[in-house]
Amino acid sequence: MKTIKAAVHSLGNIGRHVIDCLISAPDFECLGVVRRVESLGTQALERQNLPDFASIDELILSRGKPDVVILCGPSRSVPEDVRQYLAKGICTVDSFDIHEEIPSLVRSLDEIAQKNGSAAVTAAGWDPGTDSLLRALFEAMVPTGITFTNFGRGRSMGHSVAARSIEGVADATSITIPLGGGRHSRLVYVLPKPGASFDQIKTLLASDPYFSNDPLDVRQVSSPEEMAAVADNSHGVLIERIGASGTTSNQRLAFDMRIDNPALTSQVLVSCARAVTRMGPGCHTIIDIPPVMLLPGDRMGHIARLV
Amino acid sequence: MKTIKAAVHSLGNIGRHVIDCLISAPDFECLGVVRRVESLGTQALERQNLPDFASIDELILSRGKPDVVILCGPSRSVPEDVRQYLAKGICTVDSFDIHEEIPSLVRSLDEIAQKNGSAAVTAAGWDPGTDSLLRALFEAMVPTGITFTNFGRGRSMGHSVAARSIEGVADATSITIPLGGGRHSRLVYVLPKPGASFDQIKTLLASDPYFSNDPLDVRQVSSPEEMAAVADNSHGVLIERIGASGTTSNQRLAFDMRIDNPALTSQVLVSCARAVTRMGPGCHTIIDIPPVMLLPGDRMGHIARLV
Numbered sequence: 353m354k355t356i357k358a359a360v361h362s363l364g365n366i367g368r369h370v371i372d373c374l375i376s377a378p379d380f381e382c383l384g385v386v387r388r389v390e391s392l393g394t395q396a397l398e399r400q401n402l403p404d405f406a407s408i409d410e411l412i413l414s415r416g417k418p419d420v421v422i423l424c425g426p427s428r429s430v431p432e433d434v435r436q437y438l439a440k441g442i443c444t445v446d447s448f449d450i451h452e453e454i455p456s457l458v459r460s461l462d463e464i465a466q467k468n469g470s471a472a473v474t475a476a477g478w479d480p481g482t483d484s485l486l487r488a489l490f491e492a493m494v495p496t497g498i499t500f501t502n503f504g505r506g507r508s509m510g511h512s513v514a515a516r517s518i519e520g521v522a523d524a525t526s527i528t529i530p531l532g533g534g535r536h537s538r539l540v541y542v543l544p545k546p547g548a549s550f551d552q553i554k555t556l557l558a559s560d561p562y563f564s565n566d567p568l569d570v571r572q573v574s575s576p577e578e579m580a581a582v583a584d585n586s587h588g589v590l591i592e593r594i595g596a597s598g599t600t601s602n603q604r605l606a607f608d609m610r611i612d613n614p615a616l617t618s619q620v621l622v623s624c625a626r627a628v629t630r631m632g633p634g635c636h637t638i639i640d641i642p643p644v645m646l647l648p649g650d651r652m653g654h655i656a657r658l659v
Numbered sequence: 660m661k662t663i664k665a666a667v668h669s670l671g672n673i674g675r676h677v678i679d680c681l682i683s684a685p686d687f688e689c690l691g692v693v694r695r696v697e698s699l700g701t702q703a704l705e706r707q708n709l710p711d712f713a714s715i716d717e718l719i720l721s722r723g724k725p726d727v728v729i730l731c732g733p734s735r736s737v738p739e740d741v742r743q744y745l746a747k748g749i750c751t752v753d754s755f756d757i758h759e760e761i762p763s764l765v766r767s768l769d770e771i772a773q774k775n776g777s778a779a780v781t782a783a784g785w786d787p788g789t790d791s792l793l794r795a796l797f798e799a800m801v802p803t804g805i806t807f808t809n810f811g812r813g814r815s816m817g818h819s820v821a822a823r824s825i826e827g828v829a830d831a832t833s834i835t836i837p838l839g840g841g842r843h844s845r846l847v848y849v850l851p852k853p854g855a856s857f858d859q860i861k862t863l864l865a866s867d868p869y870f871s872n873d874p875l876d877v878r879q880v881s882s883p884e885e886m887a888a889v890a891d892n893s894h895g896v897l898i899e900r901i902g903a904s905g906t907t908s909n910q911r912l913a914f915d916m917r918i919d920n921p922a923l924t925s926q927v928l929v930s931c932a933r934a935v936t937r938m939g940p941g942c943h944t945i946i947d948i949p950p951v952m953l954l955p956g957d958r959m960g961h962i963a964r965l966v
Contacts, residue, residue, distance in 0.1 A: 492953035600922030615907030
């Protein structure tokens with residue numbers, strides 16, 4: 353089995369899980385981590401005997417050129433970081449999750465990738481990501497009908513960040529609770545800053561566009577420890593589609609998953625990092641990837657085993 | 660949207676549902692049906708205003724060359740029928756379902772397709788088919804662990820045919836009942852031939868390799884009407900995988916589907932018929948197809964809507 357050389361960009365929660373997935377995979381070698389200069393040498397990369405570098409050029413100088421870089425920083429910095437790697441002819445995979453910006457990101461990354469003979473897979477987490485693939489498959493099986501994507505119960509990173517940006521909030525955790533029919537309520541735990549009014553925070557939250565469209569339950573916590581006690585990584589989704597194949601109704605499909613969120617996101621990133629080295633130049637999403645390319649090893653072996 | 664010209668090969672239960680799916684699709688034109696000479700003109704194709712032909716050459720002469728032929732005959736005749744179309748440079752899709760023969764079929768069809776610049780998608784029903792894709796996806800998300808495919812409750816075509824071939828059996832219907840853990844029991848309704856011993860049929864069934872490995876419940880019916888009353892098309896599957904992403908355990912995935920069996924098989928055939936016209940030459944399975952190719956219309960539109 354050919355070994356794929358991977359580098360990890362940014363070392364947060366996702367980055368650490370990505371390293372775990374790379375080490376667990378039979379066909380990857382992790383060359384090291386690219387991270388901010390001020391973070392170098394911090395956190396125990398020694399366990400995995402992995403070096404860290406302030407730039408991809410330094411990593412290449414020391415470890416050679418990776419086949420693929422796995423982007424583990426925040427979505428906001430993904431477009432610029434990916435461009436940098438694609439321009440150097442290095443493949444990338446990221447879990448960019450701002451749904452409405454994905455089409456324009458695909459177009460702009462595709463141009464850079466084509467020009468440099470490199471390839472990107474973008475929006476490769478679980479939603480966007482594997483959920484997207486399932487929604488596409490469900491429509492191929494049952495073209496007429498409605499799909500509901502019911503998230504949770506679990507912590508929403510996007511809503512937690514939005515709540516933290518509210519005036520007077522020291523920390524916040526937003527839990528997504530499914531109500532059925534693709535609707536959700538939000539349970540938000542808030543740690544107010546000293547002297548801040550919890551009632552005013554509640555009012556501001558209720559009018560924020562992230563929260564104003566759904567039933568909202570805001571609860572106060574009084575310490576970072578109390579906040580930590582409700583902020584675990586459990587998450588899940590139930591994707592339901594009922595409809596017709598041809599004119600035959602009552603076709604019922606459901607996908608139900610209960611997972612550790614960063615572990616799954618990281619595993620999808622690593623499986624897509626494998627696939628991107630097998631795809632042609634350009635920017636791809638998970639619905640553009642032949643599923644067999646996500647798996648290690650030989651295509652005919654998978655056909656014999658899975659088909 | 661470009662119109663795909665399709666022809667249907669063989670007009671049984673699947674063939675009729677395939678015509679229904681083609682007519683329901685926004686991007687297909689059904690040119691007609693190729694069927695045995697002795698069947699020509701029988702069954703109401705007039706409803707859809709579709710002509711039937713004794714050979715593909717006659718269909719081409721009358722209606723022009725189809726982009727794809729959808730094979731709706733029994734699995735046993737699929738390899739030879741597909742070869743005929745691929746050799747003429749026509750794409751094919753079939754739902755060949757003899758799992759252990761799929762790899763060698765892929766290899767032999769691939770050679771003919773490559774030589775003639777045509778493409779085939781084989782084993783494109785729901786198992787093998789969409790279940791295969793889900794098993795691949797589940798492994799990409801959770802590489803360590805066990806997948807169980809639990810079929811039913813529903814009528815098994817393969818087991819019904821096997822039961823009908825037992826000495827003394829006039830007709831049989833075999834229902835698959837899931838026991839969990841990927842194990843199944845078989846409930847077989849038997850209509851004995853006049854004078855045949857039901858007890859002897861039970862003994863023969865119990866020792867048949869199709870039935871000898873699973874719990875077996877054989878029941879006698881006394882008329883074709885009674886048989887018809889238990890032989891509907893309801894079916895389903897529950898695919899479960901529990902395992903680890905990287906080293907994080909307790910990742911739980913499940914796909915649950917409850918469907919009309921021939922309607923779903925036919926819809927998958929039609930979605931794969933769309934995809935095969937977009938794939939390069941060769942023989943493909945559903946795990947080789949980028950999922951977006953299964954859907955009508957524009958890739959960027961699907962990315963905006965589904966990813």
